[in-house]
Amino acid sequence: MQKPLSIQEALIWVMVTAAIADRNMTERELNQFERLIGFLPVFQGFEGSVGAIADACSENLKSVNGIDHILDRVAMSLPERLYETAYALAIEVAASDVDVKQEELVFLQMLEDRFALNKLAVAAIEHSARVRYRKIG
Template structure:
């Protein structure tokens, strides 16, 4: 494992990793991560510069051997169990933001759920809710 990070950074790492899972981070995904950081309480003390720095640090970690596994371990070690569902639903939001959840993103969500020992029904509900928020008229 690498350096210690804060819980908000762990959430960023999880969102960046799901976005990068299909090897193509879309503008919609980046915009969704930015709006999540601007809108949600865990990130209120942080600036856009911080988001860019955390995303770059995560990218460096992902490029190393076993990068995804290291991110998953870091997320679990950093977050309290109360934030596991938060991490999962934020990742589901990012994956759904471009209206196409790719196989690689689904695989990362499954790895995240397994690593955080989350209930399958809870995960299904969180994924469904994220998709519902991104349907277009």
């Protein structure tokens, strides 16, 4: 059995997996990682290498049952009170491109199911992202 990820590593794994779900991590998504890690209290004191953490996550994703393995490691590493935070981070990354792809939606559904998130909380998180990323025209 592998050792648990740190809480911050687990949250970064969620963001990375959301970004590469459609097999295309964009510059916007990378910028969103930096922005979120730079200002959210849950990342206060983080001094790790996002690149190294992202590489480890990507390697796990390539393995047999990679997505399940990632979800297992993340769920094992996060306290339950941060499940909604992880979901919100995944939403932020997926929404940063404004056009959320089907593969990203599938990952979000898997995350919601794995964490057994409250449907009202999920709806509120998703609505909040839609409002923040709405275009003018």
